[in-house]
Amino acid sequence: MSIHITLPDGAVREYPSGITPLEIAKSISEGLARNVVAAKINGEVCDATRPIQESSNLVLLTFNDTEGKKVFWHSTAHLLAEALESLYPKVKFGIGPAIDNGFYYDVDMGEKGVLSSHDFPAIEAKMLELAKQKNPYIRTEVSKQYAVEYFEKKGDQYKLELLENLQDGSISFYQQGNFIDLCKGSHLPTTEPIKAIKLLNIASAYWRGDESRNTMTRIYGISFPKDKELKEYLHLLEEAKKRDHRKLGAELELFMFSERVGAGLPIWLPKGTALRTRLEDFLKKEQQKRGYQLVITPHIGGKNLYITSGHYEKYGKDSFQPINTPREGETFLLKPMNCPHHCEIFAHKPRSYKDLPIRIAEFGTVYRYEQAGELHGLSRVRSFTQDDAHLFCTVEQVKGEFLNVLELTLLVFQKMGFKDYTAQISLRDPATPEKYIGSDENWAAAERAIIEAAAEKGLKTTTELGEAAFYGPKLDFMVKDALGRSWQLGTIQVDYNLPERFDLSYTGTDGQAHRPVMIHRAPFGSMERFISVLIEHTAGRFPLWLAPDQAIILPISEKFLDYSQQVAQFLDSKGIRATIDERAETTGRKIRDAEMRKIPIMIIVGEKEADTQTVSVRLKDKENGDKGAMNWGDFANLFQELLDNE
RNA sequence: GCCUAUGUAGCUCAGGGGUAGAGCACUUCCUUGGUAAGGAAGAGGUCGGGAGUUCAAAUCUCCCCAUCGGCUCCA
Numbered sequence: 001m002s003i004h005i006t007l008p009d010g011a012v013r014e015y016p017s018g019i020t021p022l023e024i025a026k027s028i029s030e031g032l033a034r035n036v037v038a039a040k041i042n043g044e045v046c047d048a049t050r051p052i053q054e055s056s057n058l059v060l061l062t063f064n065d066t067e068g069k070k071v072f073w074h075s076t077a078h079l080l081a082e083a084l085e086s087l088y089p090k091v092k093f094g095i096g097p098a099i100d101n102g103f104y105y106d107v108d109m110g111e112k113g114v115l116s117s118h119d120f121p122a123i124e125a126k127m128l129e130l131a132k133q134k135n136p137y138i139r140t141e142v143s144k145q146y147a148v149e150y151f152e153k154k155g156d157q158y159k160l161e162l163l164e165n166l167q168d169g170s171i172s173f174y175q176q177g178n179f180i181d182l183c184k185g186s187h188l189p190t191t192e193p194i195k196a197i198k199l200l201n202i203a204s205a206y207w208r209g210d211e212s213r214n215t216m217t218r219i220y221g222i223s224f225p226k227d228k229e230l231k232e233y234l235h236l237l238e239e240a241k242k243r244d245h246r247k248l249g250a251e252l253e254l255f256m257f258s259e260r261v262g263a264g265l266p267i268w269l270p271k272g273t274a275l276r277t278r279l280e281d282f283l284k285k286e287q288q289k290r291g292y293q294l295v296i297t298p299h300i301g302g303k304n305l306y307i308t309s310g311h312y313e314k315y316g317k318d319s320f321q322p323i324n325t326p327r328e329g330e331t332f333l334l335k336p337m338n339c340p341h342h343c344e345i346f347a348h349k350p351r352s353y354k355d356l357p358i359r360i361a362e363f364g365t366v367y368r369y370e371q372a373g374e375l376h377g378l379s380r381v382r383s384f385t386q387d388d389a390h391l392f393c394t395v396e397q398v399k400g401e402f403l404n405v406l407e408l409t410l411l412v413f414q415k416m417g418f419k420d421y422t423a424q425i426s427l428r429d430p431a432t433p434e435k436y437i438g439s440d441e442n443w444a445a446a447e448r449a450i451i452e453a454a455a456e457k458g459l460k461t462t463t464e465l466g467e468a469a470f471y472g473p474k475l476d477f478m479v480k481d482a483l484g485r486s487w488q489l490g491t492i493q494v495d496y497n498l499p500e501r502f503d504l505s506y507t508g509t510d511g512q513a514h515r516p517v518m519i520h521r522a523p524f525g526s527m528e529r530f531i532s533v534l535i536e537h538t539a540g541r542f543p544l545w546l547a548p549d550q551a552i553i554l555p556i557s558e559k560f561l562d563y564s565q566q567v568a569q570f571l572d573s574k575g576i577r578a579t580i581d582e583r584a585e586t587t588g589r590k591i592r593d594a595e596m597r598k599i600p601i602m603i604i605v606g607e608k609e610a611d612t613q614t615v616s617v618r619l620k621d622k623e624n625g626d627k628g629a630m631n632w633g634d635f636a637n638l639f640q641e642l643l644d645n646e
Numbered sequence: 647g648c649c650u651a652u653g654u655a656g657c658u659c660a661g662g663g664g665u666a667g668a669g670c671a672c673u674u675c676c677u678u679g680g681u682a683a684g685g686a687a688g689a690g691g692u693c694g695g696g697a698g699u700u701c702a703a704a705u706c707u708c709c710c711c712a713u714c715g716g717c718u719c720c721a
Binding site for chain 1: 657676678680712717
């Protein structure tokens, strides 16, 4: 009997029933067959060695496919387990999945205790040795009873616990070499393609993420079909380390932390403040153009405010504890969000439909008690400033406001040089409508508005059902930085809850009170987080308009300090931020230091320049950095040109 | 909050029960220079904090704090 296989390009081929994807690949080309790691049959990922009985759609997966990578890495996790078992016979295994970048395996080392990264080379060597044996990954379907007996005999309580939740009849083992694991797959045909392996990290993790359970040793690793790819990946990791915003932030004197001020409380140094202020000014100007009104609200708010907003009930226990006044015994909380304050602004006077939409914006600093172990540079802090705004509008205006915000957010990304981003639209789960506040019609209208607005802006979107907040649907931007890493930045959220809780209303054309819709939005997200991403994206080489120091004047010798002062005054008059390196150092040294400080423009002045009233300009980029001598006016023009080209 | 590791000069790090070390940075002096590190001298530390063991603790033990990597959480 023969079957029809439909390939992704639409081609239909005829094969005998029972043929495997691997054999199909071979029939197409040997090269393809060598690269096939797994297959997708009618949308389901499976082993490339699984026979196909019926006519199907087939996608052959290689390492270049995301799903192929996962299979590859998952198979490597099994290889890691095999190596560990052969090196440490007492080891017991938890789970060993593929992750976005590689894989991990959770293991219990038993009496041997902890493993350390010093053990990695030996384990890697063992893994490579085992990979070279080209053992096939053999799938066996087993009964639950058989599986239980197997792991009982082996004494692996973790696998036994996993088995408890599995249905008899859907249990499979995979074996490669001497190692057998409970696993639903899929896997590589053999260990052969695993040519380059690196164990990266060791950490502890609770069994099943439950802190009352055993801690397991988690070993992270990554693998590739080619050594070159591993080298490139390791290079990327190194590059990421060099760009770490914590390191660059300290080196470039952007921000600091102080034990005495407190963990997770960033202190913005003058240069960081200059950078941040420019970002804020940029957004303020753009918001003003779009009808936003800037407000300032206090850093604390009365407890009743948060009881009204519902935040107290939901987060009160896990927040910074209340502040009490000594005499009156009033209770205040550090504000964890700006929206309750903004709701009060909306409520402070009667509003008409003619006033809507009302757009209230604030660079509002908020305080949240993040767990000590969670703090991380500027990306995870306890005090941060949101580029917050709340739009109060009618249901009909939601789409227009969304378009407005999307346009602003895209402008921000463009201005910062983020070219690759997707929008995640989070909708409610239709199966559990009771989890959400607000009427059905309003939800449907808002969800439709978001989807349409995103489509009109031509955004690449993903849609997640059930990811909406209980108070409304939202859209989050996922931005890829220069190293290809994804970050969640801007967010737009529809909120039906707070207008309800604050009993907000406006008078409609019918003279009746109506409930406004509230939209939270923050194109940057938070200044701290955004700047941390910006630092890593640009590696500290900020665009000219943002750079704290745009230019530095380097006198060839102290004799030209006077001339340097004149140049500095001219630059200042042109609004160019420049300083003079007045040290008695060689020019080479001054250039090197300016490079290290990542200052975009160097202006070198010596006898030649002083005599001819010119400046010699050197830009950061190596290729055509040396622009030679030019008169002051020409430099000002060049500067403007550089600004305009950003 | 939990698990692992770390904490020595501004930075990067060495050392290690008995007078605290290097390189860079810093200060001073010499050098007055032409596109990524000129030379010399000097200053700088209660070795994260507290308690304990000891004749003696930066070193060993315990408790805190901070940080790294994870886990859990994230309005």
